[in-house]
Amino acid sequence: MQKVFVTTLIAACTMALGISAPAHAQNSSGATFRIDASSGAPRILVNGVPRRARFFYGQPASGTITATPAGRDVSFEFVADQTAAASATIHFRFGQAAGAIELGNVSVTDLSAPTSKPSLLANFEGGDEEYRRDWRIWPPDERNTVGTIFVSPKLAIGGRPGLNITVRKPPNGEWPDFHLYHVDNISLSKNHRYRVKFWLRADTQRDVTVAFYQPGNTYVFLGGPPGHYESEVRLAAAAGVNFVSFSVNMPWPAPGQPEDWQSVDSVCDTTLAANPQALMLPRVPVYAPTWWLAAHKDEAMRWEDGDHGGIASPASEQFRVDASHQLDLLIHHLETKYGNHIAGYHPNGQNTGEWFYMDSWNHPLNGYAPCDYAAFRTWLKGKYGTVDALRTAWNRADVDFDNAVTPSAAARHAAPAGTLRDPDKERDIIDFNAFQQQSMSELVCSLAHVVRTATAGRKLVAFFFGYVYEFAALPTGPASSGHYDLRRILNCKDIDVVCSPISYYDRGPGMSAPSMTAAESVALAGKMWLNEDDTRTYLTHEDTFPGAEHVVKTLEETNGELVRNVAQESLRNFATWWMDLPASGWFDDPGMWAEMARLRKLDEPMLLKPTPFHPEIADIIEPTSMTLVAEGGQEVTRPAVYESRAALGRTGAPYGQYLFDDVVAGRVHPRLYYFADLYQTSYLERQALQKAIRNAVSIFSYAPGYLDGYKPSLTAMHELTGFELKPLTDVEAWATPTEAGRKWGLTLPFGVHHTLKPLFAVTGVPVSDVLAVYPDGSAAIAIRRTQHGAAIFCGTPAASTELLRHAARLAGVHLYVDSDCCVYANGRFVALHGAVDGAVLLETGSTAQVRDVLTGKLLGFGPSLAINLRKGETRVLQIR
Numbered sequence: 075m076q077k078v079f080v081t082t083l084i085a086a087c088t089m090a091l092g093i094s095a096p097a098h099a100q101n102s103s104g105a106t107f108r109i110d111a112s113s114g115a116p117r118i119l120v121n122g123v124p125r126r127a128r129f130f131y132g133q134p135a136s137g138t139i140t141a142t143p144a145g146r147d148v149s150f151e152f153v154a155d156q157t158a159a160a161s162a163t164i165h166f167r168f169g170q171a172a173g174a175i176e177l178g179n180v181s182v183t184d185l186s187a188p189t190s191k192p193s194l195l196a197n198f199e200g201g202d203e204e205y206r207r208d209w210r211i212w213p214p215d216e217r218n219t220v221g222t223i224f225v226s227p228k229l230a231i232g233g234r235p236g237l238n239i240t241v242r243k244p245p246n247g248e249w250p251d252f253h254l255y256h257v258d259n260i261s262l263s264k265n266h267r268y269r270v271k272f273w274l275r276a277d278t279q280r281d282v283t284v285a286f287y288q289p290g291n292t293y294v295f296l297g298g299p300p301g302h303y304e305s306e307v308r309l310a311a312a313a314g315v316n317f318v319s320f321s322v323n324m325p326w327p328a329p330g331q332p333e334d335w336q337s338v339d340s341v342c343d344t345t346l347a348a349n350p351q352a353l354m355l356p357r358v359p360v361y362a363p364t365w366w367l368a369a370h371k372d373e374a375m376r377w378e379d380g381d382h383g384g385i386a387s388p389a390s391e392q393f394r395v396d397a398s399h400q401l402d403l404l405i406h407h408l409e410t411k412y413g414n415h416i417a418g419y420h421p422n423g424q425n426t427g428e429w430f431y432m433d434s435w436n437h438p439l440n441g442y443a444p445c446d447y448a449a450f451r452t453w454l455k456g457k458y459g460t461v462d463a464l465r466t467a468w469n470r471a472d473v474d475f476d477n478a479v480t481p482s483a484a485a486r487h488a489a490p491a492g493t494l495r496d497p498d499k500e501r502d503i504i505d506f507n508a509f510q511q512q513s514m515s516e517l518v519c520s521l522a523h524v525v526r527t528a529t530a531g532r533k534l535v536a537f538f539f540g541y542v543y544e545f546a547a548l549p550t551g552p553a554s555s556g557h558y559d560l561r562r563i564l565n566c567k568d569i570d571v572v573c574s575p576i577s578y579y580d581r582g583p584g585m586s587a588p589s590m591t592a593a594e595s596v597a598l599a600g601k602m603w604l605n606e607d608d609t610r611t612y613l614t615h616e617d618t619f620p621g622a623e624h625v626v627k628t629l630e631e632t633n634g635e636l637v638r639n640v641a642q643e644s645l646r647n648f649a650t651w652w653m654d655l656p657a658s659g660w661f662d663d664p665g666m667w668a669e670m671a672r673l674r675k676l677d678e679p680m681l682l683k684p685t686p687f688h689p690e691i692a693d694i695i696e697p698t699s700m701t702l703v704a705e706g707g708q709e710v711t712r713p714a715v716y717e718s719r720a721a722l723g724r725t726g727a728p729y730g731q732y733l734f735d736d737v738v739a740g741r742v743h744p745r746l747y748y749f750a751d752l753y754q755t756s757y758l759e760r761q762a763l764q765k766a767i768r769n770a771v772s773i774f775s776y777a778p779g780y781l782d783g784y785k786p787s788l789t790a791m792h793e794l795t796g797f798e799l800k801p802l803t804d805v806e807a808w809a810t811p812t813e814a815g816r817k818w819g820l821t822l823p824f825g826v827h828h829t830l831k832p833l834f835a836v837t838g839v840p841v842s843d844v845l846a847v848y849p850d851g852s853a854a855i856a857i858r859r860t861q862h863g864a865a866i867f868c869g870t871p872a873a874s875t876e877l878l879r880h881a882a883r884l885a886g887v888h889l890y891v892d893s894d895c896c897v898y899a900n901g902r903f904v905a906l907h908g909a910v911d912g913a914v915l916l917e918t919g920s921t922a923q924v925r926d927v928l929t930g931k932l933l934g935f936g937p938s939l940a941i942n943l944r945k946g947e948t949r950v951l952q953i954r
Contacts, residue, residue: 136298178236418534492831586723
């Protein structure tokens with residue numbers, strides 16, 4: 075039955091798409107790509123037929139050249155992707171390792187020209203004068219902390235003149251993009267074949283990257299040594315993955331200049347040449363070009379130090395209008411030319427294209443552009459209505475809608491009330507934080523509407539957004555990101571897919587690979603969550619990308635992570651793409667794609683019978699509370715929100731991630747709730763919550779209900795949690811189990827070795843209900859049982875796996891494994907990822923048959939079955 079379904083599914087999709095038609099003859103009227111979430115389990119439909127939500131993301135790029143101590147004449151050929159009339163440049167990148175390199179005799183020959191005379195770019199016989207005239211170093215200033223270059227009249231081998239290049243380790247450990255490049259005066263013609271030659275030597279073996287580019291606001295790749303992209307696209311196709319994503323340049327010429335579509339067409343043509351059935355999701359960078367920023371200086375982002383940063387502010391209405399126009403032109407071009415092969419569009423912008431404020435992880439704060447002031451004043455008028463209301467809220471008699479500005483950087487960096495903002499004295503900062511979240515979300519929604527309109531509603535609309543767990547670790551406070559107006563994104567009818575990378579925390583072998591967002595709330599909103607899987611593979615040699623500390627050395631270790639990731643994504647109804655992040659061949663191995671092909675045995679039953687993910691443990695986050703966190707507040711939010719996902723991932727049962735408003739609305743029904751950040755609640759929310767969590771166990775972390783709207787209130791905390799609480803001062807937030815706690819199952823102390831402001835302890839409960847105490851002996855963790863469930867107050871901002879596991883047991887959660895193991899489950903499928911070496915005891919709950927999904931092997935029968943696991947190994951099981 076399953077085999078018949080799969081065959082029919084593939085045949086139906088192929089026929090419906092008309093894939094065999096010439097790529098350039100397609101028209102968007104013939105194909106529709108939508109998300110169907112009617113079952114509660116989002117699926118991609120192509121012309122009404124469900125498809126595996128598995129993608130490959132890559133980019134055409136150069137391969138590498140190996141430099142050795144022996145030295146050699148290097149030669150390679152390439153075909154230019156587009157024409158560059160006296161405007162191309164060649165770049166040499168030498169890798170991130172200390173050492174010495176020699177380079178000489180660089181030439182380029184047009185093999186397609188009637189006369190193939192070599193064009194000598196450099197023999198360096200002209201010494202320093204020739205070098206200074208034709209070559210440049212990047213970075214050109216103090217940011218270059220690693221590289222020096224000088225001309226030598228006689229290289230060590232061969233006796234020819236050339237360049238001596240020295241690369242040293244950066245003093246701060248952060249490698250800049252050090253490279254050597256020729257001035258942009260090289261001519262290339264589209265579809266012409268070129269031969270490149272040069273002399274290359276290194277004191278120790280190293281990889282050197284060589285590539286031709288067309289400079290501009292976005293550098294366009296023109297050619298280089300054979301790369302990995304086409305091979306990876308073909309491998310993905312062979313594994314049944316036809317969805318392909320890549321970046322395209324969005325032409326944005328100065329007034330009076332035409333759009334140049336060469337680079338856009340080039341990457342599409344390259345993709346379709348590698349896989350004629352490719353369904354493309356172009357990633358579109360939405361950045362204002364240099365000429366636009368020069369013409370609209372008040373619309374550019376500005377930081378506290380006066381730096382403009384070279385990027386438009388999300389609050390700029392002019393940027394929204396002009397960017398929307400250019401995005402619309404690009405979409406119409408692609409829809410007209412490539413039609414059915416375009417599955418959708420993924421506009422990206424701001425920091426790393428992920429729609430969080432540029433330089434959010436750095437110290438200088440932004441928001442000081444004239445357009446920010448103007449937009450903030452409009453926002454304040456919309457919120458308060460009258461000047462008197464504004465003055466009352468801000469506690470300032472001199473402010474009005476004409477003179478209000480961004481709060482000072484000094485005030486925003488300060489934290490006079492501790493972890494959380496003081497609403498009485500810092501309302502202007504609280505308001506500005508809310509304004510910045512809304513500015514970013516509104517920009518995203520406006521661009522989404524452009525895509526939806528330009529495609530007549532037929533194509534997928536995808537955006538990075540909602541890193542509400544990940545940005546809990548921001549040093550300047552979560553609000554610096556701009557990602558906490560997630561509900562607006564989820565309510566936006568023009569957005570189908572919301573995405574982020576897999577969390578860079580706890581993603582290595584033996585770890586849980588958590589989501590950055592409230593992913594289950596994304597599904598509840600009828601949208602699909604997509605995990606960008608930029609996992610390092612054993613083919614990864616770069617060490618500057620996020621997640622670089624999670625190293626794997628073999629194909630087996632790589633597949634342990636990749637299978638874990640896809641298994642989790644399948645069971646949580648996520649989409650994913652495997653991402654060759656630096657375009658250097660991270661996924662250019664048939665052994666990886668063989669696992670993706672085998673995982674169809676899990677994906678396809680989930681397509682046939684879509685099963686919503688309703689785990690018995692829920693991790694709850696409240697976005698507005700996160701915007702109240704002051705600079706330095708990551709001492710609380712990092713352990714409570716960011717790191718708690720690791721503890722949840724090892725309880726022995728699956729958990730989901732939800733927004734608080736979904737709980738209050740009665741849309742979430744687990745047995746165990748973990749409330750990570752309920753710092754602010756209203757009376758109505760507290761009343762609704764008490765109704766929603768009846769007959770369950772709830773864990774309230776750190777300072778639950780501390781703010782009743784805009785007022786600190788112990789009464790509100792009692793209404794929310796049922797506990798009488800008292801504030802503490804000068805006490806470390808470190809919890810040591812009591813005798814009662816040890817009997818309950820707590821063996822290890824946990825928390826943070828800091829004094830925190832505010833900090834609370836439980837009063838008025840029996841000693842038998844106090845599970846752990848602070849260093850001063852006051853109750854840090856306590857339990858309150860009622861006829862309708864139980865509540866646990868955890869005053870520390872961290873929750874241990876022990877606490878969570880025993881709370882789950884109290885709540886009646888089915889623990890598949892009663893030890894540290896990463897467990898993902900939905901319906902009759904369970905995936906186990908080994909956190910340590912050794913057997914785990916799988917509890918099936920019945921005398922069920924347990925079979926390995928990927929091998930088909932019968933492993934045994936429940937209710938208890940030992941499963942041998944190595945650390946980092948993933949097993950996908952079916953329980954019948």
